[in-house]
Amino acid sequence: MGFGTGSVLFRKTVYLKRGFVGAFRCALLVVCAAAGCTLHTVNETATPTVSGGKAFTISTEGVEAPNRWWRSLGDPKLSALVEKALSNNLELQQARLRIEQAESLEKQAAAGLFPALDADGDARRTWSDAGTYGDRVTGGLTLSWEADLWRRLTSIRQAAEFDNAAAREDLQAAALLLAGEVAETYLGVIEEKLQLALLGRQIEVSKTLLELIELRFSVGESDIVDVYQQRQQLASAQAQLPLIHARRRVLANRLKILVARSPADPAAEAADDLPKLPEPPKVGVPSALLTNRPDLRRIRCELIAADHRVAEAVADRLPRLQLGLERGYDGANFRRLTSDGLFTSLMGDLAGPVVDWGLRKAEVERRRAIVEENLLELSEAYLTAIGEVEDAMWRERRQRELIKALQKELDFATRNLKETRIRFSRAALTDYLPVLAAVQSLQALERNLLTRRRELVSIRILLYRALGGAQPWTSAKPSDQDRSGPRPGFGRRNKS
Numbered sequence: 001m002g003f004g005t006g007s008v009l010f011r012k013t014v015y016l017k018r019g020f021v022g023a024f025r026c027a028l029l030v031v032c033a034a035a036g037c038t039l040h041t042v043n044e045t046a047t048p049t050v051s052g053g054k055a056f057t058i059s060t061e062g063v064e065a066p067n068r069w070w071r072s073l074g075d076p077k078l079s080a081l082v083e084k085a086l087s088n089n090l091e092l093q094q095a096r097l098r099i100e101q102a103e104s105l106e107k108q109a110a111a112g113l114f115p116a117l118d119a120d121g122d123a124r125r126t127w128s129d130a131g132t133y134g135d136r137v138t139g140g141l142t143l144s145w146e147a148d149l150w151r152r153l154t155s156i157r158q159a160a161e162f163d164n165a166a167a168r169e170d171l172q173a174a175a176l177l178l179a180g181e182v183a184e185t186y187l188g189v190i191e192e193k194l195q196l197a198l199l200g201r202q203i204e205v206s207k208t209l210l211e212l213i214e215l216r217f218s219v220g221e222s223d224i225v226d227v228y229q230q231r232q233q234l235a236s237a238q239a240q241l242p243l244i245h246a247r248r249r250v251l252a253n254r255l256k257i258l259v260a261r262s263p264a265d266p267a268a269e270a271a272d273d274l275p276k277l278p279e280p281p282k283v284g285v286p287s288a289l290l291t292n293r294p295d296l297r298r299i300r301c302e303l304i305a306a307d308h309r310v311a312e313a314v315a316d317r318l319p320r321l322q323l324g325l326e327r328g329y330d331g332a333n334f335r336r337l338t339s340d341g342l343f344t345s346l347m348g349d350l351a352g353p354v355v356d357w358g359l360r361k362a363e364v365e366r367r368r369a370i371v372e373e374n375l376l377e378l379s380e381a382y383l384t385a386i387g388e389v390e391d392a393m394w395r396e397r398r399q400r401e402l403i404k405a406l407q408k409e410l411d412f413a414t415r416n417l418k419e420t421r422i423r424f425s426r427a428a429l430t431d432y433l434p435v436l437a438a439v440q441s442l443q444a445l446e447r448n449l450l451t452r453r454r455e456l457v458s459i460r461i462l463l464y465r466a467l468g469g470a471q472p473w474t475s476a477k478p479s480d481q482d483r484s485g486p487r488p489g490f491g492r493r494n495k496s
Helices: 003-034 069-073 076-088 090-111 152-218 224-238 240-258 286-292 294-315 359-425 433-467
Strands: 116-127 133-147 320-331 342-351
Touching: 069 076, 069 152, 069 433, 076 090, 076 152, 090 152, 152 224, 152 240, 152 294, 152 433, 224 240, 224 433, 286 294, 286 359, 294 359, 359 433
Parallel strands: none
Antiparallel strands: 116 133, 133 320, 320 342
16 A cells, blocks of 8 residues: 555545544434433532521621731731741641642543554564565554543543642641641740749749748747648649640640751740730621631532542443554565555544443442532531631630639739738738638639630631631642642533
């Protein structure tokens, strides 16, 4: 077959194939419809199966919730630590590598939609027992392509796209949790620092009272029991020091690990006081959490990816059409290649299941069950997210009431201690127990109030985390700070 003849035959074959493929596809559609095989429609606008209500039970008229909420606390040291953790944290780096894996899988899935071009060549010489030999030279290019008649390959690619988007949302969810953990740990360091200073002042007061009791005992105005009681109270306060130092060290080490530093490195400086809270943020409506919370966006991406895999499984039950074009050479002369050895081949391969004993149907049902499971997971996570916002708002309101009550109690405790000390010094009280009880009550209240103040800031952080945010907190790659990742199209319906 000559080169020109092969080209003519190739053009004629393509012309015939075009008409044949179109007619054949229509015939297959008729046969599949008669057999009950219908393509799957992917729903990319899936919503939870439960209602989250039209509004939260507490409405706030504050400012819009800041995306990088840690900056609103007005502590530059905290902001620097959070930003450093978002860039260096080892767990986030692992999440970024998972994104790279998802991107590679997406590229692999997209490659299946395009023709593949392969080259091969073979040259051999064969000797017979009679001493003669023969040469053979073959080689050429082969173009192969699967016609995506039922959008099976498209479904694979779209599922990989949403897997990639889910990996990116998982990174943002991890970043949001990391920012909260860094802030919580930092607040713990500040609290222990303040507790240490407060305990130091309380120990000084206890020492002063002990000197007073010992002086009264030396002149016969107090009993030895009073001295022992005050010494015990002082020893009890001093016994708190190792615990505070230990907690402070543990928190400092945890903070170093979160920013990818060794516990042996110098500790970061903490502020001298807890940050002052800004106005409560607007919480909006419950349905806004579906777009603001990265964990909900991740589950939604996984749900849509699973639905695309249902479409793939449905299409896998239908016939596949493989087309191929080969242009090559097949001759028996090593030294001189002639046009007589050139050839062109056009191939078509149609294959489909006839009897598989329900194998592919069972796979479709399995994948449909996965979609239903993911939808229920989204619904549960949605209700949990609403509950977290509600809990944080109610806890902050009640925590403020608790702090106000404790401050009032502290005021009365201060007055009580002052009065009992005056009465004891004037010998109006012969028993030291009222003074000792007043001291212990006041010091416990001071430490408790400090803890409650720290808890108030922590509750606000929980509210910021529960509200999420529409914008990314960290980039998919450390060197690409402006990269935000693909946003899945939740507002359309795709047919696969």
